[in-house]
Amino acid sequence: MSERLLDAKKNALEEEVEISLRPQYLNEYIGQESLKSNLRVFMGAALHRGETLDHVLIYGPPGLGKTTLAYVIANEMKGKIRVINGPSIERTGDLAAILADLEPGDILFIDEIHRLPRVVEEVLYSAMEDFQLSILLPRDGSSKTINLTLAPFTLIGATTRAGDLSAPLRSRFGIVEKINFYNEKEIAGIITRTSGVLKTPISEKATSLIAKRSRGTPRIANRLFRRVRDFANYARKNDISQEDALKALDALKVDCLGLDDVDIRYLTAIIERFHGGPVGLEAVASAIGEEIMNLEDVYEPYLLQIGLINRTPRGRVVSEKAYAHLKKNHQKKLF
Ligand SMILES: Nc1ncnc2c1ncn2[C@@H]1O[C@H](COP(=O)(O)OP(=O)(O)O)[C@@H](O)[C@H]1O
Numbered sequence: 001m002s003e004r005l006l007d008a009k010k011n012a013l014e015e016e017v018e019i020s021l022r023p024q025y026l027n028e029y030i031g032q033e034s035l036k037s038n039l040r041v042f043m044g045a046a047l048h049r050g051e052t053l054d055h056v057l058i059y060g061p062p063g064l065g066k067t068t069l070a071y072v073i074a075n076e077m078k079g080k081i082r083v084i085n086g087p088s089i090e091r092t093g094d095l096a097a098i099l100a101d102l103e104p105g106d107i108l109f110i111d112e113i114h115r116l117p118r119v120v121e122e123v124l125y126s127a128m129e130d131f132q133l134s135i136l137l138p139r140d141g142s143s144k145t146i147n148l149t150l151a152p153f154t155l156i157g158a159t160t161r162a163g164d165l166s167a168p169l170r171s172r173f174g175i176v177e178k179i180n181f182y183n184e185k186e187i188a189g190i191i192t193r194t195s196g197v198l199k200t201p202i203s204e205k206a207t208s209l210i211a212k213r214s215r216g217t218p219r220i221a222n223r224l225f226r227r228v229r230d231f232a233n234y235a236r237k238n239d240i241s242q243e244d245a246l247k248a249l250d251a252l253k254v255d256c257l258g259l260d261d262v263d264i265r266y267l268t269a270i271i272e273r274f275h276g277g278p279v280g281l282e283a284v285a286s287a288i289g290e291e292i293m294n295l296e297d298v299y300e301p302y303l304l305q306i307g308l309i310n311r312t313p314r315g316r317v318v319s320e321k322a323y324a325h326l327k328k329n330h331q332k333k334l335f
């Protein structure tokens, strides 16, 4: 089997496990307390009135539980969920067909909604506002507008980049909620839950070790858990001890703050090549050969959160904490 095929197979397997680890209802969804208490009110009120829930926009960095929350909302509202991905919908007709097919109370989940093409996005405006669809159909050289009344539905949009959403689209969401990084205790709770689902007991110390290195991100916590489990199982054990966890995390080169190779190269480049900043993201990205979007969406949010970098109008600046963490001395500025 080729390397890529193996990779794809492994990813499919990982995805399967990830799905099995998803909480189904709000009371299993750990953390995000204020978001949960808001949602409880909005969902409870809609159920009481016998109406559909208002449209929900969930935004925040990858791996924090946006998709999971969309499924949780569908379960709580007892609605059928239909899942589509922003960039995969290319033509207005594709979205119109999906909308026309919805039944009352259905949930339409659009992941990466900021990547929906603008012409497609415009179809959503009247659909969201008053469940009306008007589409222009070409017909013998001229065109004809078709108006269609849709079933009342709830749109849930998820995005890592709320700022990239157009104003008309954003304003049509009645509920807008940000998902934040989780604290260590919450991540430890997620690891404990995962250990239960996967029937692999883990010591408290090993849990806290993984929690510290998970960047406040459930997806990473679950991934690290599975890799640490591999190390324990390889040693013919079913329980995970602190030693297993330490050995695995060191082998995976995840440092004590959870930083990986890309974070380290990013910080080192700013320190060594740009005197600690300020420097534009484009310059850093090209210095380390990473994509700008990837750095901005996946890496920077956590580095900002733990105060290793700051964003200034003139660019990115690394903090004293970053120097201390990397044990670097300030490079003398030439100018
Ligand atoms: N609040 C939570 N409680 C427990 N597990 C969670 C929570 N949020 C996310 N997870 C776990 O993390 C994984 C990644 O979450 P996901 O919803 O796919 O993130 P996103 O869509 O924001 O990228 C899920 O498979 C789930 O197991």
Ligand SMILES: [Mg+2]
Pocket (backbone or CB within 6 Å): 066, 067, 068, 111, 158
């Ligand atoms: Mg997702």
